[in-house]
Amino acid sequence: MKVNPTTYEGVPTPIYIIEEKRLRDNLELIRGVAQEADVEIILAFKAFALWKTFPIFREYISSTTASSLGEARLAAEEFGSLAHTYSPAYIDEEIDEIVKCSSHLTFNSLSQYERFHHRVREADHRVSMGLRINPEYSEITTDLYNPCARGTRFGITADKLPDTLPDDIDGFHCHCHCESSADEFERTLSHIEEKFSRWFPQLKWINFGGGHLMTRKDYDVALLVRLLKDFKRRHPNLRVILEPGSAFAWQTGPLVAKIVDIVEDKGVRTAILNVSFTCHMPDCLEMPYMPEVRRVNVSPKLGDDRGLGSANDVTSAPQPPNLGGYTYRLGGNSCLSGDFLGDWAFDHELQVGETIIFEDMIHYTTVKTTMFNGISHPSIGILRLDNELEILRKFTYEDYRDRMD
Secondary structure (H helix, E strand, O other), rough: OOOOOOOOOOOOEEEEEHHHHHHHHHHHHHHHHOOOOOOOEEEOOOOOOOOOHHHOOOOOOOOEEEEHHHHHHHHHHOOOOOEEEEEEEOOHHHHHHHHHHEEEEOOOOHHHHHHHHHHEEEEHOOOOEEEEEEOOOOOOHHHOOOOOOOOOOOOOOOOOOOOOOOEEEEEEOOOOOOOOOOOHHHHHHHHHHHHHHHHHHHOEEEEEEOOOOOOOOOOHHHHHHHHHHHHHHHHOOOOEEEEHHHHHHOOOOEEEEEEEEEEEEEOOOEEEEEEOOHHHOOOHHOOOOOOOOOOOEOEEEEEEEEOOOOOHHHHHHHOOOOOOOOEEEEEOOOOHHHHHHHHEOOOOOOOOOEHHHHHHHOOOOOOOOOOOHHHOOOOOEEEEOOEEEEEEEOOOOOHHHHHHH
C-alpha cells in the first residue's frame, strides 16, 4: 500500500516502520567513514537485527557483531558472513557452535580464555581470538548503560594482564560509549592508549566497540575520521574495528500507534495507546529516554517520580504542568501501573482512534520487545523509496503461545 510518511494515516497499527531512504542515508555515511579512515565498521545486532533488511546492509558493509549463539547464527545464516563475537561468558554447551559461526571471538576474562581457547583453536584455527579490556574510564552517566562503572563485570583492567600476551591472542576489544560524541571518543582514546598501548605491538587488531553515534546530525564526523587516522599512524600494525548499533538505525523510522481510550483522574488526562512502553519501548522506562512525538508543542521533563504521587496517598498525585496547548499523559495498554510516559502538550484535543507517531523507534526497540501481559508485538514494515509500505512481519497469538512452551 502507498502511504503518506508524514501522517501514516490508514496504516494498520501498531507498527514499526523502517524508512529505506533514511536507512540508506545512514549506511552511506558509515561506509564513507570506513573508507576515508581505512577502518572496518560492522553492525551490532544488539541494537538492530531485522534480518529481512540485510540485503540492503550488505550493499554497504560486510560483517556484523554478535553477543550470543543466536546472534552468531543470525550473522552466519542470514547476513552471510561470520560474526565478530563477544560474550560476557561462554558456556560449554554452546562454545563449539559459536566458533563455527565466528571469524573473531573475544573473551571477557582471562579465566574464560584459559577455559576455552584450546577448544576454539581445535575447532577452527582460523578464528582470531581477543580479550576485552576495561580502560576504567567512560563518560556515560547512566550506570545501566555504563560498562566501565565501578564493580563492572565487563573486561580486564591493565593491572591484570601479563606483560606478554598469550601467543594466540590477536586483539583487544573495548566498549566505553553509548550514543556518544567524537569528543568523548577522543578523551576515551587517550585513556585506552595510556593504559594499554604497551601491548599494542603484540596485537593485530583493536575493536573500539559501539556507541559511536556518527549518524546523529550534530556528530563531528570529521573529528572521528581524524582520530582514527591519527591512531592508525601511531599504531600501523593494528586493524581498527568499530561496531556501532544505534548509528545504523538512528532516526530511520517511527513506531505508529493509535489512541484507544482517554481517561481522567484528578486532573490528569491519559491517552491510552495500543502499544506498551514496557513491552515495546523499554528504554523509555529504563533510562528514562524521551522519544519525540509528532505534533507535540512541548515535550515534558520527567522528574524522579515520573508524575506519580506518594505510594501511600494516591490523592497526592501532582497536577500536570501547565505546558500550554492540550496536555495529556501517554499510557500503555499493559496492566503495569508504571506503563506510561510523561505529560505532553499537543496542538489539539486528542480523539480516540487518531494516530500517535513516536519518532526514532527502530534501534533498541525491535530487539527488546516482549509479550508481557500477552500483548502482541507491533508489526514490522519497511517504507520503500517509492512510499510503498511492505509488511515484513505480523505477530499473532501463536507467537505468544509458543513462548510459553
